[in-house]
Amino acid sequence: MAGRIRTAKSLGQRHDFHYFQRWGRWRFLRAFLMIAVPAIAGLWLLGFALHHDSEPYASGPLSTVHSFTGKRCGTCHRPVIEAGFLKVGFRQHVDDAACLSCHQAPAHQALQTFTPTCASCHVEHTGSQHLRQTADETCVQCHGELKVKSGSPRYQTAIYDFDKKHPEFAPLRTGFGDPGTIKLNHSVHMRAGLLGPNAQPVQMQCQDCHRTPADQSAPWKYGESRLLQTSLQSGSSADPHNPAMPEEPTRPGIGRAYMAAPTYASACQNCHALQFDSHFTESAPHDKPQVVHDFIVRRLTEYIHQHPEAIHETPRPLRVMFGGTISREPQTPRIARSADEWVRIHTEDAENLLWRKTCQECHTLRFSPNQTTDSSALPEVAPSQIKAVWLPNSVFSHYAHAGVNCQSCHTKALASTETQDVLIPSITTCQQCHNGNPVKLGQSENGCFLCHQYHNWKQSRGPFIPTHAMDQLRGAAPQRPSTEGIVASQLFLP
Ligand code: HEC
Ligand code: HEC
Ligand code: HEC
Ligand code: HEC
Ligand code: HEC
Ligand code: HEC
Ligand code: HEC
Ligand code: HEC
Ligand code: HEC
Ligand code: HEC
Structure with missing residues (x-):
C-alpha cells in the first residue's frame, strides 16, 4: 500500500460517465438479442401458421x-x-x-x-405412454371421504393408498365364508401318497383341479378321457369348442385371468367313479338324479334281457374304490322272482348306494318328505355355487402372476379341510409386492388404476x-x- 497516493479526484477520474452512450460489443449483442431473435421467432411461428401448424404451442x-x-x-x-x-x-x-x-x-x-x-x-x-395410469389423487378426491348423492355409501369411505389406507378385501372382512356346497378337503387331496386311479399313490397339483378357461382343453390327469383325447388329437390349447382355431399370438392372456370352476368331469372322475351295480364296470352319468335314475333302469333292463339267468342269483356286493365293499342290508334276502322285480330291486339298491353314500360324499342332497315311504321319489342336488369371481369390485389376473406359485398367495389352501374356508389371499399378501413405485427396486405398481375400473x-x-x-x-x-x-x-x- 505504501507509495500510492489516493485522492477522491484521482479515483473519480477512473470512471467513464458517458459509457451508456457508446456502442460496445455487448451493446450490439444485446440489441441483436432484443430485436433480431424475436423477429426470427416471429417469422418461424408465421411459417408454422402459414402451414396451419400449431405444434410449437x-x-x-x-x-x-x-x-x-x-x-x-x-x-x-x-x-x-x-x-x-x-x-x-x-x-x-x-x-x-x-x-x-x-x-x-x-x-x-x-x-x-x-x-x-x-x-x-x-x-x-x-x-x-400410458394415459390410463391415472394418479391416485384423482380417486382419493372422492374416496378419501366418500359421499353419495342419496342414502349412505355402500363401501368403505376413507381410502387413501393401497399400502396403508385400503380396507381388507370384502370376503375376508365380512367373514361370511365360502358359499360353495361341493365338499372338498384340500388338505386330504394335496397329501403326498394320496390314492389315485388303480390305487396308485399320486401327488396332486393345484392345476389338476384348477385351470383358467384357456387351459381347459389341455389333458386332465384325473378327468374324463374324452377331454384328454380331444386335446391330444388337436394338439392345440386354444378354444375348446373349436380346436382348429389357433391361439391369438399377441394376446395369449385372453381367458387366463380367473380360474374356471372345477368340474366333476375334469377334476374328480378318475378317482371318484359313480359305480352303481356289480354287474357293470361303467359309471352312472354325472347328472341330475332323474337322468341317473333313467340310465340305471335302462341299463338294468337291457342286462336282464340279455342275461335272464341272473334273475335268481344272490346279489353280489359292490366293490367301491374307497371304504372297501358296500354290503347289502342282511335282513332282507332279496332274490327276485321276475325280470321286472330284478330291475326294481337292483335299481333300489343302486340308488340307495348313490343317494345315501356316493353322491353325498361331495354333495348335499335334499330328500323329499315322502322319501322314506316312497323309495322312487328322487332327491334334489343342492346347487354347487362355486364362485368364479370373488372380488367383483376389482380386476385381477392369474396370468400376470404366473411366476408365483399358487400356495404363496393362497397360503391357507394346503391346510384347509372345509369347503367353508375362504382361501383367497388377504391384502397383506398383495402389499408385499404392490408397495410403491415400480421405478424403484423391490417395488411394484400400487396405483388405484392397476386393480380397479373407473369406467363402468x-x-x-x-x-x-x-x-x-x-x-x-x-x-x-x-x-x-x-x-x-x-x-x-x-x-x-x-
Ligand atoms: C388427444 C387430444 C389432444 C390433442 C390432439 C392436442 N391436445 Fe393439447 N391438450 C389436450 C388436453 C387434454 C389438454 C389439457 C387442457 C385442459 O386442462 O383441459 C391440453 C392442453 C394444451 C395446452 C395448454 C392449455 C392450458 O390451458 O394449459 C396447449 C398449449 C396445447 N394443449 C397445445 C396443443 C397443440 C399445439 C396441439 C397440436 C400439436 C395439441 N395441443 C393437441 C389434448 C390434446
Ligand atoms: C381422433 C380420435 C381420438 C380422440 C379425439 C381422443 N382419442 Fe384417446 N385414443 C385414440 C386412439 C386411436 C387410441 C388408441 C386405442 C387403443 O390403443 O386401444 C386412444 C387411446 C386412449 C387411451 C388409452 C391409452 C392407454 O394408455 O392405453 C385413453 C385413456 C384415451 N385415449 C383418452 C382420451 C382422452 C381423455 C381424450 C380427450 C382429451 C382422447 N382420448 C381423445 C383416439 C382418440
Ligand atoms: C366423483 C367422485 C368419485 C371419483 C373421482 C371416483 N369415485 Fe369411485 N366411487 C364413487 C362413488 C359415489 C361410489 C359408489 C358408492 C356407493 O354406491 O355406495 C364409488 C365406488 C367405487 C368402487 C366400488 C364399487 C365398484 O364399482 O367397484 C371402487 C372400487 C371405486 N369407486 C374405485 C375408484 C377408483 C379406482 C377411482 C379413480 C380412478 C375412483 N373410484 C374415482 C365416487 C368416485
Ligand atoms: C367326487 C365328487 C362328486 C361326486 C361323487 C358327485 N358329484 Fe355332482 N358335482 C361335483 C362337482 C365338482 C360339481 C360342480 C361342477 C360340475 O358341474 O361338475 C357337481 C355338480 C353336480 C350337479 C349340478 C349342480 C348345480 O350346480 O346345479 C348335479 C345335478 C350333480 N352334481 C349330481 C350328482 C349326482 C346325482 C351324483 C351321484 C350320482 C353326484 N353328482 C356325485 C362333484 C361330485
Ligand atoms: C387323484 C385322485 C383323486 C381326485 C382327482 C379327487 N379325489 Fe377326492 N379323494 C381321493 C381319495 C383317495 C380320498 C380318500 C382320502 C382319505 O380319506 O384318505 C378322497 C376323498 C374325498 C372326499 C372325502 C374327504 C374327507 O374329508 O375325508 C371328498 C369330499 C372328495 N374326495 C371330493 C373330491 C372332489 C370334489 C374332487 C374333484 C374336484 C376329488 N375329490 C378329486 C382321491 C381323489
Ligand atoms: C398373486 C397371488 C395369486 C397367485 C400366485 C395365485 N392366485 Fe389364485 N387368486 C388370487 C386372487 C386375488 C383371487 C381372487 C380373484 C377373484 O375372484 O376376484 C384368486 C382366486 C382363485 C380361485 C377362485 C376362482 C377365481 O379365479 O376367482 C382359484 C380356484 C385360484 N385362485 C387358484 C389358484 C391356483 C391354482 C393358482 C396357481 C396356479 C393360483 N390361484 C395362484 C391370487 C393368486
Ligand atoms: C393391488 C390392487 C389394488 C390397488 C392398487 C387398489 N385396490 Fe382397491 N381393492 C382391491 C381389491 C382386491 C378389493 C376388493 C374388491 C372386492 O371385495 O370385490 C378392493 C376394494 C376397493 C374398494 C371397495 C371397498 C369395500 O368397501 O369393499 C374401493 C372403494 C377401493 N378398493 C378403492 C381403491 C382406491 C381409491 C385405490 C387407490 C388409492 C385402490 N383401491 C387401490 C385391490 C386394489
Ligand atoms: C382335488 C381337486 C382340487 C385340488 C387338488 C385343489 N383344489 Fe382348490 N378347490 C377345489 C374345489 C372342488 C373347489 C370348490 C369348492 C369350494 O367352494 O371350496 C376349490 C376351491 C378353491 C378356491 C376358492 C374357494 C375359496 O374358498 O377361496 C381356491 C382359492 C382354491 N381352491 C385354491 C387351491 C390351491 C391353491 C390348490 C393347491 C394348493 C388347490 N386349490 C388344490 C378342488 C381342488
Ligand atoms: C410376487 C409379487 C406380487 C404379489 C404377491 C402380487 N402381485 Fe400383482 N403384480 C405383480 C407384478 C410384478 C405385476 C405386473 C406389474 C405391472 O404390470 O406394472 C402385477 C400385476 C398385477 C395386476 C395387473 C394385472 C394385469 O393384467 O396387468 C393386478 C390387478 C394385480 N397385480 C393385483 C394383485 C393382487 C390383488 C394381489 C394380491 C392378491 C397381487 N397382485 C399380488 C407382482 C405381485
Ligand atoms: C377419475 C379419473 C377418470 C376420469 C374422470 C376419466 N377416466 Fe378414463 N380411465 C380412468 C382409469 C383409472 C382408467 C383405467 C381403468 C378402467 O379401465 O376403467 C381409465 C380408462 C380409460 C380408457 C381405456 C383405456 C384402456 O385401457 O384402453 C379410455 C379410452 C378412457 N379412460 C377415456 C376417458 C374419457 C373419454 C373420459 C371422459 C369422458 C375419461 N376417461 C374420464 C380414469 C378416469
Missing part, C-alpha cells in the same frame, strides 16, 4: 396413442373465431365431447356427486359409431365434427 409431446393426430390440434382443441380468424382454442379446456368423439367411456357411478373431466385424470402432453364399461352402449372421417384426421378437412349427439349417449348413467 403445445406444452409437451402428445401421448404415444394420440400422436397419430399429429398437427391436427383441432381434433381435441375446439376451434374458435378470434378477430375474424379461425384458430385453435388452446385457452379453453379440452371438453369431454372431444374425447367422446373417439371413445366410449361410460362414467363411474350413478351416485357420484360430480363428474371430473376426462383431462383431469388422463393427463395429455406429457408424452406418457358394462354401461357401454353397443358398438361405437365413429364420426371422424379419415380425411379429417389426416388434415384434408379442418373441422372437428359435431359431437352434440354423442355426448348424451356416451355419458349414459343408470
